[in-house]
Amino acid sequence: xxxxxxxTRLRQGxxxxxxxxxxxxxxxxxxxxxxxxxxxxxxxEIAAALGDPGRLARELRAEAGFxxxxxxxxxxxxxxxxxxxxxxxxxxxxxxxxxLCAMFGIFVGFSVACLVLVVVGFxxxxxxxxPGLAWFGLTGGVEVLAIGLAGVGLVALGVGLGALFSLxxxxxxxxxxxxxxxxxxxxxxxxxxx
Amino acid sequence: xxxxxxxxxxxxxxxMCVLALLSGGDNYAYEIASKMAEAVGMGEGxxxxxxxxxxxxxxxxxxxxxxxxxxxxKYYKLTKxxxxxxxxxxxxxxxxxxxxxxxxxxVA
Numbered sequence: 001x002x003x004x005x006x007x008t009r010l011r012q013g014x015x016x017x018x019x020x021x022x023x024x025x026x027x028x029x030x031x032x033x034x035x036x037x038x039x040x041x042x043x044x045e046i047a048a049a050l051g052d053p054g055r056l057a058r059e060l061r062a063e064a065g066f067x068x069x070x071x072x073x074x075x076x077x078x079x080x081x082x083x084x085x086x087x088x089x090x091x092x093x094x095x096x097x098x099x100l101c102a103m104f105g106i107f108v109g110f111s112v113a114c115l116v117l118v119v120v121g122f123x124x125x126x127x128x129x130x131p132g133l134a135w136f137g138l139t140g141g142v143e144v145l146a147i148g149l150a151g152v153g154l155v156a157l158g159v160g161l162g163a164l165f166s167l168x169x170x171x172x173x174x175x176x177x178x179x180x181x182x183x184x185x186x187x188x189x190x191x192x193x194x
Numbered sequence: 195x196x197x198x199x200x201x202x203x204x205x206x207x208x209x210m211c212v213l214a215l216l217s218g219g220d221n222y223a224y225e226i227a228s229k230m231a232e233a234v235g236m237g238e239g240x241x242x243x244x245x246x247x248x249x250x251x252x253x254x255x256x257x258x259x260x261x262x263x264x265x266x267x268k269y270y271k272l273t274k275x276x277x278x279x280x281x282x283x284x285x286x287x288x289x290x291x292x293x294x295x296x297x298x299x300x301v302a
Contacts, residue, residue: 025242028223028242028268029239029242031223031224031267031268032223032224032227032238032242034264035222035224036224038263049231049237049238049239050237050238050239051237051238051239051240053239056239056240056242056243059240059243060242060243060246063243063246063247066247067246067247067250070250071250181247
């Protein structure tokens with residue numbers, strides 16, 4: 001593979017990432033080629049030692065996703081990190097894939113469940129606070145109080161479970177990221193040697 | 195199967211090796227990559243994502259320095275937290291190595 005082919009395939013693999021990030025990465029590898037040529041290696045030798053640019057791009061892409069999540073642990077970045085893991089899993093760490101799919105399913109299911117608890121809780125609370133709106137025909141004060149308390153309870157349950165669940169997910173994704181990083185490098189080393 | 199054992203062994207120590215390399219003096223990526231490839235058979239291309247992550251983790255920082263030939267060069271430098279990470283990893287490594295050697299000694 002020539003230097004141009006390598007750089008083109010790398011760039012193709014990075015499409016969609018932050019332009020500054022792409023420029024930094026491209027600079028790194030351009031410099032690597034220049035340094036290699038200065039020390040007397042051919043473009044082909046250097047490209048071969050660098051490894052498959054498509055695979056490197058996948059690792060860089062995943063790494064960018066992991067880092068965004070590590071720098072700001074927002075739900076959006078968490079989904080990004082999970083998708084980054086999926087990207088690696090589909091091609092490079094295939095045996096993780098079924099596990100990740102199951103985890104993603106559980107993640108979506110549980111998030112929806114917590115959301116439903118909160119929404120239903122709020123609906124009950126509003127029904128109790130504004131009996132005029134009541135669509136389920138509230139009459140007695142005790143009923144209103146019971147419904148209102150049930151609403152508060154459901155909201156608290158939804159929020160509490162959600163918080164607990166996000167702790168668990170954070171922990172699992174962190175472990176998976178760690179594992180994927182080690183394993184990715186592991187695979188790369190094998191490819192280099194064989 | 196010896197190849198798989200070697201790979202397993204390398205797996206955990208790449209970061210420590212890079213830290214150790216930098217503790218001997220600041221260096222630029224091409225040199226780090228060549229040394230790591232030569233010493234532990236790490237894919238040269240993989241050094242870059244690793245350096246990026248170590249930078250993100252605050253273990254190394256970069257600075258630009260004029261080079262006699264060509265554009266300024268990006269150097270990597272160990273941070274304080276990188277130095278203390280190296281120290282604790284060396285401690286772990288030595289303890290691990292000693293206990294493995296003890297068991298192997300009983301067999302041999």
